[in-house]
Amino acid sequence: MQTNNSLSLANPHPPQLNWAQKLSLALGALGGLILLVAIAAPSDLNMQSWLWPSLGLLTASGLLYTYFTYKDKPAGIKNDGNFFSSLSHRGVVGWVLGIIITGFYVLLYYFESYLGFNENGANTGLVQMFDPLSMFLKGKAASQWFVYGVLYTVAILVMGVKFIVKYRHNKYQVLRTISVMFFQLAFAFLIPEILEGLNSDKAYFAKDMKNMWPLNYYFFEDWHLDNMLSGGGLGMFMLVLGIAMIFIISPILTYFYGKRWYCSWVCGCGGLAETAGDPFRHLSSKKLIAWKIERWMIYAVLAIIIFVTGMVLYTYFTGQAQILFLNTYTLRSAYGFWIGAAFSGVIGVGFYPILGSRVWCRFGCPMAAILGLQQRFFSRFRITTNGGQCISCGNCSTYCEMGIDVRWYAQRGQNIVRASCVGCGICSAVCPRGVLRLENGPVNEDRFGEPKPIIIGRDEVGILS
């Protein structure tokens, strides 16, 4: 027998979809097709009246699919067939989807004119399609970022509903998902768009109120600082809030609750990963080597952004752009291109179906790196292991989107205290034996759970270490 081969590869039974589920998915395909046509259509074709049909079809598709998938199933863990499905296990569907999303991100970041964005005149194509909604919210024509914001928010809302129904038996999951949906809709989308409309004479400054430095890497750039400083009350509010978030609010919250207060309850990147990315969470690598790569990469990105920001602030206060052989403008634009766009956007989301849903959060996000260091060394948060109840089945590790080998700790009866843990709570949810619990407790040696006997359940005589 070839034990190294997955039995699933030989599985002749892909998950069965009934006609209602297929019909639901077909509606979504139709909605997506409209968007695609808008991208490819000739520039004189106005598709504005197709916006609502398209968004409506996409939304209806997600909701109906959710309804028909879960209506007859009792509440409980629903991971059947994840490793058989072409979509969720790097099959043809997964790869095609990955290429489509990646392609969209490439257009979005580098070729916005292909999406119909026109800086000096009327929009065409896809961006034009979103003009009416943009006019309604802020009295301005749409940009490619507005299109992106709408689609992103719709994805989090619709897939959020699916996630809630899937995990309806687990109140932590339900509340957490409502939270990310709310923060995306209100703080990342509606409020900034409306505020921008109300302050249309003001220059752009950090719109996404929950997006703090260093995730929002241009916070300290001169144009942004100037915009805020000259942005009146709102500008000053954003400046003070931004700095307070970084140095006061975030450390306090992370001390009490771990980085989950942000990464899996508030953050927009996390929001998409937790909702639309949920079908791909098991694709993250749990190998030790992946953890090693992760640590090098994420802290390297953190070091780079701190360095770049330092340079940027130097320029802001001295007016000097050149330091020895380095030009701070070149530096910041290189960071924006390679990390801000290519890594967090194109790879971060485009590669969901290949590398799992938290590639950016795990390997790149400097915000996650900072919160993670704090979580590891100075926080009340940990995942507790329930005595000797672990059966080493591997569900926790498999469904950890951050690639933490949760089982490694659980089977030793050790608590999980890891910088990367975003506190999504899925390891605890999928555990069949009730072994894992996210909790906040005193910061002391018990946090790691090591001084206690390694595995309880027998009288300790020998000291096992």
Place this chain on the structure above:
Amino acid sequence: MKILIIGNGIAGITAARHIRKNSDHEIIVISGETDHFYSRTALMYIFMGHMRFEETKPYEDWFWMKNRIQLYRAWVETVDTDQKHVILDNGKSMSYDKLIIATGSSSNYFGWPGQDLKGVQGLYNMMDLEELEKNAQHCKHAVIVGGGLIGIELGEMLHSRHIPVTFLIREDSYWNNVLPPGESAMVSKHIREHGFNLITSKNLGEIIGDERGCVTGIKIKETGEEIECDLVGITAGVHPNIEFIKSSKIDTNRGVLVNHYLETNIPDVYAIGDCAEFKEPIAGRRPIEQVWYTGRMQGEVLAQNIVGNRQPYRPGPWFNSAKFLDIEYQTYGMVMPKLKEGEESLYWEHPDGKMCVHIVYQPADKKFIGINTFGIRMRHHLFDQWLREEQSVEYVLRNLRAANFDPEFCKMYEREIIQQYNQQTGSSVYLQSKRSFSSVLSFLKK
């Protein structure tokens, strides 16, 4: 010293790991089943597509070489304790200084007519899972015979592939030879809710096949009724997998006989896990313990014995867990299917029928005996401690919330449970402790 371990399941591998932690002995693990250790309890998840085989391996493949634990893929055919070597199915022999037998279990077949037909199988090991992949491929209807933990797992597996399942059990309610009536009824209801056809109080008469030797149906013993099916899962318990030892000088009964130090009658030969049988059972426990946790604990203890820190196997308070479709189960202490003399019980069930808590105690001195909990997770550390301290039932109830291990924000029912106790006994116990981690630690620090 050369230590040979037969079997790479949880008992054998735990022994190997702990011997390595505490010594530099040469360690060889032989298995014919798989190249690497995997979690047997996760077999069902491979079939259901929750994981692949890869994911069920608790250690990456490099782990073994790094820790100098040699893995050898073969079946052991005979053991020669005089020559101190074993003979393998590939004709080779392997010598040892110390031998650990950790060969687990085999499925029980009770000599039913037709039990050798194609499509009849148990579910215990990787070979069974591969067999099931074949048998399930064109299966229209499956019958599962025997209602224990493996039976319901097999049912859930087939169900995930949309195969209709008939569940034939000899008890009048699911697993009520282990579970008390309340819990058993609740799980039975849950099984039916999932669409299984649960037939109770019936035995398997015979298995019927066609001229090609394939299963076509079964016949119920009591009624003679026939049920058409093309897969028969036999899950009527397991027995120690020790056929190959019978010809040796090692004493066996149902399992390999061992003393409390896990030593057999032959010096330097030990047995642990499912295949070991205690000559004198440990007080209050069965002579053969076929549970993941006991296999692991025995592996730990034996490792200590082998590295010179000799000590008996002294399991602490009993604990176990399982999951019945969507309902999780944990137990701490001894909750018997029928109350023993001098015992009283508190059974609370949530109106939705997916949660219950069953506490057994002695009314005379109010001593807490054990708890079954379904759909509510409880803290092992606290119950382990309270059982060792022989706390009273009222102490446990007062502090029940500290033992709650459910995810944050989940609704908690300790007040309802205590209220029921007060009504039942006329006491006035009230909830004292909180669920906070500090409150938990305050118990453990004592």
